[in-house]
Amino acid sequence: MEAHEKGFFTEENSVEVVTGRNRNAKNERLKQVMEVITRKMHEAVKEIEPTQDEWLQAILFLTRTGQICNEWRQEFILLSDVLGVSMLVDAINNRKPSGASQSTVLGPFHVDGAPELEMGANICLDQKGEDMFISGRILDTEGQPIENAVIDVWQANDEGFYDVQQQGVQPEFNLRGVFRTGADGRYWFRAVKPKYYPIPDDGPVGQLLGQLGRHPYRPAHLHYIIKAKGFEPLVTHIFDPDDPYISSDAVFGVKESLLAKFKRTNDPSRAKEYGFQGAFWDIEHDFVLAAK
């Protein structure tokens, strides 16, 4: 009986006993990952001391989270988002050299195949919302312009919806476009001011947010994917610093360096040049790519 003793599970040796079972794991990385996950889970359980009923509530929450997932809804990604795990993974995978623009979450609304447009095009196809002019440069960390950088942009409309959320209401590829820089590294296009919007909050994650006294809103932003030969791709947003939710993004995507200035501008000659009726929002924001 003494020979067995070591192997039996107790409150004290729980981590060693469970992770000790993985000595023949087929994959060293999985073994390492499961060692950390097991240890941290056991630490959490020992600190929380859940009742049997609390443990069961957690089991049922995870089950509901899995069961609401389908082709177009991923509630576990949402859970990862609202607990800051997605942004943490993003941060770890995108540690940039000094001076390079910071990344943030991709989000679920990117669409492949948006049309490549002439620089300056208006990506708002339904004339709804407040006119906006966005411009800036794509630079390397030495401040030199990057030619042939491809800029994929997408955003919500003035009601907080992406085109894919309002099929039949918004035109296809509304508020989406792909642009390519010339030798001066400059980009510019026209759009409308985006609005804050809630993440899907009618499922288990929304219920959790409600219980935690948290709102489900993301502050208004424009999405960018910027790629250029010889540089690390950049997946990021720019945010409106005056948005009511700028300090409480439900998914923690905001970074100081991603705040753009949304400047209300009344300049009849520029408005005429852009085809705008009157005052418009003017944004200028440069992006700096890290060399590969």
Add this chain to the structure above:
Amino acid sequence: MEAHEKGFFTEENSVEVVTGRNRNAKNERLKQVMEVITRKMHEAVKEIEPTQDEWLQAILFLTRTGQICNEWRQEFILLSDVLGVSMLVDAINNRKPSGASQSTVLGPFHVDGAPELEMGANICLDQKGEDMFISGRILDTEGQPIENAVIDVWQANDEGFYDVQQQGVQPEFNLRGVFRTGADGRYWFRAVKPKYYPIPDDGPVGQLLGQLGRHPYRPAHLHYIIKAKGFEPLVTHIFDPDDPYISSDAVFGVKESLLAKFKRTNDPSRAKEYGFQGAFWDIEHDFVLAAK
């Protein structure tokens, strides 16, 4: 802009930023639980440094685990079991006074409404397997017998299946029974030697075990729920110490004190008394209940 600065998420302040959002939680306990879960998850992510692809694999594993659950299958409980979390929660909720019998997991195969039988009855209804005689006493921590203790027992058959897993093959309530002690606190009944069996291993949890080089087996055991007025209910097993999986129970349910002696016995007069054809397995095991 400086006023916002504190609130933005970074790799360094990630735990404080996320848990700081819960200041208006509707439930202090939930707030406390989520503080620990968030902190331990972020610690795990920072230690693991998952790639984006590894993070997505984890998301998809959890999703599959939720989606395979149904009325009769609970894959998240299974995951909790194979990671030692269920036994840890059991240990935390059943810290016993010195001398009281230890608990272990309930398992998914308990059935309400098993028949109350006369002491000594044979719970094996189909005559398959090796005869076994089980006896012992229900005692308090002073060693005094407990009268009117109700003992609910259930076990797998000699092929490792419970009746509910083989409906139409095994008789209803095969290898289940409820017994009640007299003034001497003694119990005894007849059965057949149970066999080890695998936990359900055709889903995500079974795949994980396979990748980790772990087998899915539980060593042979008998289940007990013992209740008596004025005492804490006891949910436990007794195990066969000679089982090939006794030191590697897939769900970590084995404890030193739950090892019973399965004694091979050739005693013609006792065999005749019990209605057995020849040699049989003889088990004697006492249980000690903690006063409420």
